[in-house]
Amino acid sequence: MQTYKTLTAEQAVEVVKNGDHIHLSSVASTPQVLVDALCQRGRKGELKDVYIHHLHTEGQAPYATKEFEGIFQHNAFFVGANVRKGVQEGYADYIPIFLSETQRLYRDKYLPCDVVMLQVSPMDNHGFVSMGTSVDATLAAIENAKIVIAFINPNMPFSYGDSLIPAEKIDIFVEGEQELYPAHFSQPTEQEELIGKHCAELIEDGACLQMGIGAIPNAVLAQLNSHKDLGIHTEMFADGVLPLVEKGVINGKNKKLDKGKMVSTFLMGSKKVYDFIDRNPMVAMMDVGYTNDPFIIAQQPKMTAINSAIQIDITGQVCADSIGTKFYSGTGGQIDFIYGASRAEKGKAIIAMPSITNKGISKIAPVLDLGAGVVTTRNHIHWFVTEYGAVNLYGKSLQQRAKLIISVAHPDHRASLERAAFERFGPHFQYIK
Numbered sequence: 001m002q003t004y005k006t007l008t009a010e011q012a013v014e015v016v017k018n019g020d021h022i023h024l025s026s027v028a029s030t031p032q033v034l035v036d037a038l039c040q041r042g043r044k045g046e047l048k049d050v051y052i053h054h055l056h057t058e059g060q061a062p063y064a065t066k067e068f069e070g071i072f073q074h075n076a077f078f079v080g081a082n083v084r085k086g087v088q089e090g091y092a093d094y095i096p097i098f099l100s101e102t103q104r105l106y107r108d109k110y111l112p113c114d115v116v117m118l119q120v121s122p123m124d125n126h127g128f129v130s131m132g133t134s135v136d137a138t139l140a141a142i143e144n145a146k147i148v149i150a151f152i153n154p155n156m157p158f159s160y161g162d163s164l165i166p167a168e169k170i171d172i173f174v175e176g177e178q179e180l181y182p183a184h185f186s187q188p189t190e191q192e193e194l195i196g197k198h199c200a201e202l203i204e205d206g207a208c209l210q211m212g213i214g215a216i217p218n219a220v221l222a223q224l225n226s227h228k229d230l231g232i233h234t235e236m237f238a239d240g241v242l243p244l245v246e247k248g249v250i251n252g253k254n255k256k257l258d259k260g261k262m263v264s265t266f267l268m269g270s271k272k273v274y275d276f277i278d279r280n281p282m283v284a285m286m287d288v289g290y291t292n293d294p295f296i297i298a299q300q301p302k303m304t305a306i307n308s309a310i311q312i313d314i315t316g317q318v319c320a321d322s323i324g325t326k327f328y329s330g331t332g333g334q335i336d337f338i339y340g341a342s343r344a345e346k347g348k349a350i351i352a353m354p355s356i357t358n359k360g361i362s363k364i365a366p367v368l369d370l371g372a373g374v375v376t377t378r379n380h381i382h383w384f385v386t387e388y389g390a391v392n393l394y395g396k397s398l399q400q401r402a403k404l405i406i407s408v409a410h411p412d413h414r415a416s417l418e419r420a421a422f423e424r425f426g427p428h429f430q431y432i433k
Helices: 009-015 032-043 081-089 099-107 138-144 190-202 215-221 239-246 271-277 334-343 398-407 411-425 427-431
Strands: 021-024 050-053 072-076 115-120 128-130 147-152 164-166 172-175 208-211 262-264 283-285 303-307 311-313 348-352 383-386 389-392
Touching (some): 009 147, 009 172, 032 115, 032 147, 072 081, 099 138, 115 138, 190 215, 190 348, 190 383, 208 215, 215 239, 215 303, 239 271, 271 283, 303 334, 398 411, 411 427
Parallel strands (some): 021 050, 021 115, 115 147, 208 303, 262 283, 303 348, 348 383
Antiparallel strands (some): 128 164, 383 389
């Protein structure tokens, strides 16, 4: 086994200079020890104009607050809960981009990368460490960085695929231990269970699945116990897939690419899912440029992508990144998979969401709120699902799709949506079938 010299976190971040661009690894693998040490330098007045880039991260993100104005400039590729307030107030910022293309920002030199800070597993007998739960755009950042700092954490699983890095690619090691950030799951509501049921009815035996994390994906997965030969090609998965793997429902037999393997670019779940991927040859953690490439996705037979949204209008425009002008999340991989699945042989692209908010406001609107971002265009949308059913909008006219979308709106809001459609399209709307 190769040996390596370690520094403290405080010593490691001394390499950061004014004006540097830093990439942080994402989600459960955010190197909080290094983030904390970097922020301490900022508080001492030792840094200014340092750019911080990342996908969604977990844990504290003080660099995105007013405290560090002029010290850190946060330009992330996704707006997570820990930076949302900063982005909405203007102390932090967001780069709109498809998840599949985040790696191009580094590989094609749209962004410089001076320092990468990531979290890795302990080294194996062959001199490799693993990025474990997150590869995403971090591999591209490592390939283009001047300095790579790795926090070695014994809790990080040793995953296979693009996550393996030769130790000589890392300039500075910091040893320590922190628990990986877990995802906390709530039981699906009756509304979410109905959405899950409608989505599950669209999933065929032999389908290859992409879905995210949360109540609706878990509700869908809970309905798939009687399915056969499902596969996984996704940007992320969580605990909901594990019972289906144990029962043999998910086995990847029907996949054209990566047959028999579950492919993902990052993960977040409980310790159970982190233990599941540890030295598991069934799981391939891959570069986001591979997992989210629509033309790779399209090669999987019966590719079925299920994504959610904040709002949809009656013509099928889907807002998934903002509430009006306030950014709430980001483009993410939604259009990567919507487009990829729609091009696949017998593929299905699905947008699934509750018909109303927790306050009873309709998420289906005559027009999107002022400033709302269109992530999935009316040209890309195919299936739309709420707790009231599933409708296929592909190939339908504006008036036909308005009829279909309103048919799965909450009953309390259908009359007002019908009136809005009548005013928009004219009296002929009442005769549309």
